[in-house]
Amino acid sequence: MKIRYIVYIAIALIIGYLVYNKLHGDNKKNSTEQGGGGGKNTKGGKKGGPVPVMVQIVKDTVINTTIDITGTIDPNERVNLISQTAGNITAINFTEGARVTKGQVLVKVYDQDLQATLKQNEYQITLAKQNEFRNRTLLEKEAVSRQEYETSLSEYNTLRAQADVTRAQIARTIIRAPFSGIIGLRNVSPGGYLSPSTSIATLVSTNPMKVTFNIPERYRSLVKNGSKITFNTAGSRKNFTAIVYAIDPAIDPASRTVNVRARAANPNNEITAGGFAKINLILEKSPRTIMVPTQCVVPDLKSSKVFIARNDTAYAVNVKTDNRTDTQIEVTEGLKIGDSIIISGIIQMRPKVPLKIVKVLH
Missing domain, CATH: 2.40.420.20 (conserved putative lor/sdh protein from methanococcus maripaludis s2 fold)
Structure with a gap:
């Protein structure tokens, strides 16, 4: 009896499943057909519409063709001041960090011995000149031989040359500023011994400043003397301008770049030497x-x-x-x-x- 009930239940479940599948399958098919037809109509509408x-x-x-590159800032002129002679320093005539003018005496080295030598030479020159004049007069009267006269003339010229050498040595004891600029920290003191290998100080000219940078080889024809660049530095938010004045004629074979140098006005010393410049270079304007x-x-x-x-x-x-x-x-x-x-x-x-x-x- 129990087995029979189980069979009846199984048959009922099968019949229910078939009926459910029949009803929902037909609905899905109709929906698909209707949807497909609508899709075709819609597609057709899109295809034909604007x-x-x-x-x-x-x-x-x-249009501006620009590139952003970096460069270095250098002073217009820079020199490490040294002496051409050795001796004790007798005077230092500059203040560290101050502005000096071209030709200004910066350092004086002891030269008393050279001054004495020069004075001795001048006395000898006076006597030699008188002797040369006297022998020239006697030669005109044929009272002395030409050899005697030429000997006195040679002595006179030799003493004059020796005096010129002494004057040159004295001039080397005076160290002057080769150009106007700002002098740095001094490395010597009054009374110290100065030799040609001793650095006195560094002198720099800061107006204008030089901006040196490299550009790729393909842009070489677009950069010319007179081209304008804009740059800024880490120490200032201000934008500065510079004008290209020199271009290296050769291309660096390692980096395939060309060295370019521009000059920037720096009347207020806002640009510091040795810094990096962030450069915006306008290569071409169409x-x-x-x-x-x-x-x-x-x-x-x-x-x-x-x-x-x-x-x-x-x-x-x-x-x-x-x-x-x-x-x-x-x-x-x-x-x-x-x-x-x-x-x-x-x-x-x-x-x-x-x-x-x-x-x-x-």
Whole structure:
């Protein structure tokens, strides 16, 4: 009896499953057929309708080709002051960190022995000159031989040359500023012994300053004497300008770069020597250039193309491109001023596709 009830229950479950599957299967099929038909109709509607797009009117654009590089800042002139002679320092005539002028006496070295030698030479020159004059007079009267006269003349000239040597030695005991500038910290003291290997101080000329930097080889033809650069330093938020005045004629074979040097005015000493310069270099300015959004340009096997809108219809135009920025690309051929270039819906664009212009950018 119990087995019979189990069989009845199993048969009922099977029949219920078949009925449920029949009813829901038919509904799903009908829904699919209806959905498929609707999809075809919708697809057909999209295919035949205009594509909504935004367009941009092509116009002239000023484009600057710039690169950001780093450089070093150097003084216009810099020299390590040393003496050409040895001796005790008798005077120091400058203040550390002060401005000095060209020709100003900075240090004086003992020269009393040289002064005495010069005075002795001058006495000997006076006597030799008198002797030369006397022998010249006697030679005219044929009272002395020409050999005697030439001997006295040679003695006179020799003493004059010795005096010139002594004067040169005395001049070397005076250290002067070779140019106007700011003198640094001194390394000597009054009374100390100064030798040619001793550094006295460093003299720098800080106005103007030199900015030296390297540019890639491919930009060499775009940089010329007179080119303007803008830079700033870590010690100041101010932007400074400099003018290129020298370009190395050779390319560094290791880095493939060219050394360039510019001169920056520094009347207020705002630029510090030895610092780094963050440089913005304008390489080229094209006043009549067509720039379009990068996404507008569709690459092709042989060229690139863009789509323009004309009479609410899309047309493909082959173009040639050149410089790029982060968001734009330069078009050198294929477009003209006033064209309406399509900037949205590019993936749906095909030649002769009908358009619905929703926005125009100028």
